[in-house]
Amino acid sequence: MSRAPGLLPLEPALIPTSWDFDLERPVLANLHGDYGYLGEGYYRSLDAEFAGHQVVPSVRDALDALVVPIALLRAAAHDVGVPESEIVTDRFPPAPLLAYPVNPFSTHGEHLEDAAAIESRRKGLTYTGKYAVHCQLLPPDHRIDVVKVVVGRCTVPEYEAFARSLFACFRLPLMKVRVIVTTPAYLLSAIEPLPFRQLAPVDRALLEGAVPWPG
Numbered sequence: 001m002s003r004a005p006g007l008l009p010l011e012p013a014l015i016p017t018s019w020d021f022d023l024e025r026p027v028l029a030n031l032h033g034d035y036g037y038l039g040e041g042y043y044r045s046l047d048a049e050f051a052g053h054q055v056v057p058s059v060r061d062a063l064d065a066l067v068v069p070i071a072l073l074r075a076a077a078h079d080v081g082v083p084e085s086e087i088v089t090d091r092f093p094p095a096p097l098l099a100y101p102v103n104p105f106s107t108h109g110e111h112l113e114d115a116a117a118i119e120s121r122r123k124g125l126t127y128t129g130k131y132a133v134h135c136q137l138l139p140p141d142h143r144i145d146v147v148k149v150v151v152g153r154c155t156v157p158e159y160e161a162f163a164r165s166l167f168a169c170f171r172l173p174l175m176k177v178r179v180i181v182t183t184p185a186y187l188l189s190a191i192e193p194l195p196f197r198q199l200a201p202v203d204r205a206l207l208e209g210a211v212p213w214p215g
Helices: 040-050 059-066 068-077 115-126 157-170 201-207
Strands: 027-029 054-056 085-088 097-102 110-112 132-137 143-150 174-181 186-192
Touching: 040 054, 040 059, 059 068, 059 157, 059 186, 068 085, 068 097, 068 132, 068 157, 068 186, 097 115, 097 186, 110 115, 115 132, 143 157, 143 201, 157 174, 157 186
Parallel strands: 027 054
Antiparallel strands: 085 132, 097 110, 097 132, 143 174, 174 186
């Protein structure tokens, strides 16, 4: 199955108590995976909310998760680790850093490893000073991982607890997560769409027991 199934009820055991849903009614998981503003996945959740259903993500969840500075504020409020960061328009902090444009045109961040890279990309990232950039400072001992989180589960064992905490915080059934890994902690860098069609068989296996999988 390459096309995302419709809204499917989530198993109650996977629903964190912090969500404060009425568990006498189903909580529907939107498995489209790309919840970007005004896209098909966004409208699936919007239509479900208008119909009075309990659905994850809500449109507010989706908007919070996919705007990096807002996502990090929400994560910090839920005790999810985040990197030290600054929002700038011209004077960037010292490299190395991850830079995410805050504008309507760009969504992907860039890894700037040294002062030359910052100088080369400064105008492009800020649209010559018109828009802000969210800069995440990288410690010397870091590495950057990208993992898939499927209803709070991950195929990488070391990320199981982190994946559960992200699902509880953001309520996105499918998400691609960029993580800054340091010796003491995992730090959320950004959440990106994870369209259902991009799930490998091993990822789809994580849905077994989580939702009533279509035969």
